[in-house]
Amino acid sequence: MRKSILVLFVAGAALLATGCTQLRARNELNKGVQAFKSAQYSDAVESFKKAVEYDPNFPTARLYLATAYMQQYIPGADSPENNQMAQAAHDQFMKVLEQNPNDKVAIASIASLYLNQKKWDDAQKWYEKLTAINPSDKDAFYSVGFIAWSKWYPAYGTARANLGMKQEDPGPIKDKKVKDELKAKYGPVIDYGLQSLDKALQIDPQDDDAMAYENLLIRERADLADSKQEYEQQVKIADDWVQKALATKKAKAEKKANQTPGGIVADTPK
Numbered sequence: 533m534r535k536s537i538l539v540l541f542v543a544g545a546a547l548l549a550t551g552c553t554q555l556r557a558r559n560e561l562n563k564g565v566q567a568f569k570s571a572q573y574s575d576a577v578e579s580f581k582k583a584v585e586y587d588p589n590f591p592t593a594r595l596y597l598a599t600a601y602m603q604q605y606i607p608g609a610d611s612p613e614n615n616q617m618a619q620a621a622h623d624q625f626m627k628v629l630e631q632n633p634n635d636k637v638a639i640a641s642i643a644s645l646y647l648n649q650k651k652w653d654d655a656q657k658w659y660e661k662l663t664a665i666n667p668s669d670k671d672a673f674y675s676v677g678f679i680a681w682s683k684w685y686p687a688y689g690t691a692r693a694n695l696g697m698k699q700e701d702p703g704p705i706k707d708k709k710v711k712d713e714l715k716a717k718y719g720p721v722i723d724y725g726l727q728s729l730d731k732a733l734q735i736d737p738q739d740d741d742a743m744a745y746e747n748l749l750i751r752e753r754a755d756l757a758d759s760k761q762e763y764e765q766q767v768k769i770a771d772d773w774v775q776k777a778l779a780t781k782k783a784k785a786e787k788k789a790n791q792t793p794g795g796i797v798a799d800t801p802k
Contacts, residue, residue: 557593
């Protein structure tokens, strides 16, 4: 009888201790959220770190900690401190995924980190993971299209410059060897990028950014055409995307202009 009471006491004490640490974790989380909202990201990190220490299986605290690190990362700034901040964010997002492999925020954030670091292959891989678990994520498909252009454009620009072609000079590229090399290496990249942009536009037909990159990839791919006629056909398709993008931007601007600050559509003249 006494042994049973002792077991119950020990179990109760363990539950109480667990409850106390969880309460402390939530208290630190709340403090961190307030600091985060005030853009005091260093203070937020310290509070979120304490929350995670109190409760290592607290996914919300872990996600906030990763996001607070990410907020302090400056894209394009190459310094040891900045790179460490990106790595800290990456590591914490990965810990989130250890608990929940399909956490969309963590996957999207890792993809974004790689994108901002211009690590195109890594970014593409993570955006593809995101589209696999969320096929309706138009931004992920758009990002894959942007990555394709980012891979292709430097090689394209360098090839034209080496051949003495000015920006306004029409194509296609006249040096067959150069053209064939570009086509072999980057043709699949461009095609995949266009397929991804097409998917983004299937999800949101009004995505004018996706339209803009459709234009760029098709217009630049035209330089790889085997004939002047094929080149002109591709340029015509690119021009059509430009017009679609401009019309969509105009329609969006007019819709916004016709709304009151409260979001109510104003009466139009009759």
